[in-house]
Amino acid sequence: MEQVAVLGAGSWGTALSIVLADNGHAVRLWGHRKEQIDEINEKHTNEQYLPGIQLPEAIVGFFDLQKALEGVEVVVLAVPTKAIREVLQKVRQCAKEPLTIVSVSKGIEPDTNKRISEIIEEEMPAHLLKDVVVLSGPSHAEEVSLRHPTTVTVSSKNMEAAEKIQDLFMNHQYFRVYTNPDLIGVEIGGALKNIIALAAGITDGLGYGDNAKAALMTRGLAEMARLGSKLGANPLTFAGLTGIGDLIVTCTSVHSRNWRAGNLLGKGHCLDEVLANMGMVVEGVRTTKAAYQLAQKMQVEMPITNVLYDVLFNGKDVKSAVDSLMARGKTSELEDLVNISL
Numbered sequence: 001m002e003q004v005a006v007l008g009a010g011s012w013g014t015a016l017s018i019v020l021a022d023n024g025h026a027v028r029l030w031g032h033r034k035e036q037i038d039e040i041n042e043k044h045t046n047e048q049y050l051p052g053i054q055l056p057e058a059i060v061g062f063f064d065l066q067k068a069l070e071g072v073e074v075v076v077l078a079v080p081t082k083a084i085r086e087v088l089q090k091v092r093q094c095a096k097e098p099l100t101i102v103s104v105s106k107g108i109e110p111d112t113n114k115r116i117s118e119i120i121e122e123e124m125p126a127h128l129l130k131d132v133v134v135l136s137g138p139s140h141a142e143e144v145s146l147r148h149p150t151t152v153t154v155s156s157k158n159m160e161a162a163e164k165i166q167d168l169f170m171n172h173q174y175f176r177v178y179t180n181p182d183l184i185g186v187e188i189g190g191a192l193k194n195i196i197a198l199a200a201g202i203t204d205g206l207g208y209g210d211n212a213k214a215a216l217m218t219r220g221l222a223e224m225a226r227l228g229s230k231l232g233a234n235p236l237t238f239a240g241l242t243g244i245g246d247l248i249v250t251c252t253s254v255h256s257r258n259w260r261a262g263n264l265l266g267k268g269h270c271l272d273e274v275l276a277n278m279g280m281v282v283e284g285v286r287t288t289k290a291a292y293q294l295a296q297k298m299q300v301e302m303p304i305t306n307v308l309y310d311v312l313f314n315g316k317d318v319k320s321a322v323d324s325l326m327a328r329g330k331t332s333e334l335e336d337l338v339n340i341s342l
């Protein structure tokens with residue numbers, strides 16, 4: 001039995017706390033809103049994020065970060081990408097011993113274009129950071145909290161640490177955890193699939209059918225792998241859980257906030273209105289900006305990302321965005337594969 005701190009009491013932090021509690025661990029679920037922590041401790045629910053789910057009593061809510069981190073060696077970081085630096089700055093003021101930090105968020109930071117593991121290494125002083133492990137894959141919190149069969153992947157620069165985290169989360173009833181040593185590919189896949197899910201939501205919202213969605217997913221995967229391999233990822237990772245696996249779950253599920261946001265954009269709503277009404281994080285918006293910047297910097301062709309960037313940040317109309325993808329010059333499907341070095 002391990003004491004684990006989970007930072008971020010949203011959908012994913014709470015769902016992963018259930019997995020850890022089911023595995024016999026004592027979970028300290030930290031959140032920054034007192035009334036939500038009181039609800040977790042008094043009613044064993046988190047109605048805003050996982051309505052109707054009864055939380056195991058081994059999950060204890062913490063409002064005081066210092067107390068949540070006392071004597072803990074493993075910290076699961078489950079806040080949106082834009083809050084990660086702020087939360088880590090608080091963690092480094094409270095931590096006394098070196099921590100293994102498990103990143104479960106999916107995004108790339110705009111402007112710095114850093115992956116989350118890179119942000120963690122930057123924000124945490126070396127003496128307080130033992131290892132960084134990334135956990136990613138096709139896993140909607142809503143389904144995990146219902147204990148429906150789910151598979152994810154863990155990766156790290158130190159695969160021994162990844163295997164420890166694999167053991168911590170592995171639940172042979174409903175939560176199967178794989179390892180993959182390709183840290184860059186695992187993080188890039190998890191982040192970029194949100195861009196394609198936004199685009200898939202848009203074409204669904206426009207009333208286009210399965211052909212359009214299959215095209216976006218397939219050509220989306222090609223551009224994810226193109227950028228990923230330029231950044232040092234193994235292209236085969238994009239054929240795995242954190243690539244095509246997460247792309248399928250996010251582009252085809254009503255649970256996906258990215259798909260739902262895209263769907264509303266496709267139906268004619270404006271971005272500000274969509275984000276204001278979502279009530280949960282839509283990571284793909286900021287990641288589109290970061291991936292657009294990376295594509296320019298690394299000179300990688302990313303037509304879907306580029307056109308979505310214009311929709312989100314330059315007011316391009318969604319219908320003409322799809323038209324401009326269709327009107328691109330002719331190309332070969334396999335050209336991408338030839339350009340990817342294994």
Ligand SMILES: NC(=O)C1=CN([C@@H]2O[C@H](COP(=O)(O)OP(=O)(O)OC[C@H]3O[C@@H](n4cnc5c(N)ncnc54)[C@H](OP(=O)(O)O)[C@@H]3O)[C@@H](O)[C@H]2O)C=CC1
Pocket residue numbers: 008009010011012013031032033049078079080081083086087104105106107139140141142279280281283
């Ligand atoms: N939901 C899912 O199915 C999955 C999500 N993920 C990833 O996990 C990450 C978190 O997503 P998810 O849990 O779904 O997001 P939610 O929007 O459901 O919850 C985010 C949580 O983070 C809290 N938070 C936001 N900013 C801060 C801050 N500065 N300090 C402390 N807490 C903060 C929010 O608090 P408040 O309530 O006050 O806003 C909320 O509790 C994302 O990167 C997402 O892509 C990965 C796999 C699956």
Ligand SMILES: O=C(CO)COP(=O)(O)O
Pocket residue numbers: 106137138139140141194197246249250255256257258259281282283
């Ligand atoms: O990453 C996820 C599932 O694997 C969750 O996707 P959304 O953030 O789009 O809901």
